[in-house]
Amino acid sequence: MIADEALAGKPLVRIARMLNEHVIPSPRGGLRQVGSLSQLPRAPAFAGLLPETETVWDTRLGRRKYTSVVRPYRDPETGRPVAVGEGIVSIVSIEEQQRIVAEIESRTQVRGDGVKRPVRSPAHLLTGLLRCAVEGCGARMSRNGASYVCQGVRLGHTCPGARAMAVRVEEAVVNAFLARNPGVATLWQRSDVLRRRALLTAAADRIRVTRAEGRGYRFDAAKRPRIVWVQDGSPG
Numbered sequence: 001m002i003a004d005e006a007l008a009g010k011p012l013v014r015i016a017r018m019l020n021e022h023v024i025p026s027p028r029g030g031l032r033q034v035g036s037l038s039q040l041p042r043a044p045a046f047a048g049l050l051p052e053t054e055t056v057w058d059t060r061l062g063r064r065k066y067t068s069v070v071r072p073y074r075d076p077e078t079g080r081p082v083a084v085g086e087g088i089v090s091i092v093s094i095e096e097q098q099r100i101v102a103e104i105e106s107r108t109q110v111r112g113d114g115v116k117r118p119v120r121s122p123a124h125l126l127t128g129l130l131r132c133a134v135e136g137c138g139a140r141m142s143r144n145g146a147s148y149v150c151q152g153v154r155l156g157h158t159c160p161g162a163r164a165m166a167v168r169v170e171e172a173v174v175n176a177f178l179a180r181n182p183g184v185a186t187l188w189q190r191s192d193v194l195r196r197r198a199l200l201t202a203a204a205d206r207i208r209v210t211r212a213e214g215r216g217y218r219f220d221a222a223k224r225p226r227i228v229w230v231q232d233g234s235p236g
């Protein structure tokens with residue numbers, strides 16, 4: 001998925017955001033895939049460098065064996081890493097790779113025993129994904145009680161503040177997402193909220209929520225969330 005994003009020329013912030021979603025473990029632990037995905041940006045090939053797997057001498061086996069450490073291969077003549085130009089590689093420069101890794105590092109904290117743990121992210125499905133669609137606002141909406149609320153007011157803007165019942169807006173977004181991606185329905189069912197957030201983050205470029213027409217109106221799933229999907233760039 002990340003390779004796809006990079007190949008499609010998605011901005012790196014977006015890829016980094018996706019990676020941030022992926023390095024967060026499920027509350028029950030597990031998700032092996034998470035570890036390997038978070039390792040990907042550290043791989044030399046991600047920055048277009050020829051990788052080399054480090055080996056160590058195994059005295060018991062009497063031969064060299066591969067370790068899990070992968071580093072850029074250095075040309076013995078020049079001492080410099082060797083650039084390769086296939087697939088994902090030529091898209092991300094070394095500097096950009098370092099930025100992405102730094103972005104991920106900033107979201108991890110070191111535990112007492114020295115093991116790095118990702119910082120937990122909010123557990124609500126749409127926190128950070130919803131934006132207020134009131135003209136000139138565009139502030140994030142965050143969960144407040146049973147609703148997602150425009151943060152513009154708190155940030156000192158003059159926005160009247162879009163606000164939506166969490167259950168309703170989540171249902172509308174999920175229905176739209178699964179209607180477009182019927183293949184992931186089973187995965188969705190099996191996933192926890194953090195994994196679901198990752199799936200939505202990868203699929204939706206922007207989810208804006210318009211203001212309700214008035215108090216007491218029934219939430220209109222067809223009108224209030226305006227979703228711009230990654231693939232087509234058109235409102236869905």
Ligand SMILES: [Zn+2]
Binds near residue numbers: 137138151152153160
């Ligand atoms: Zn607003």
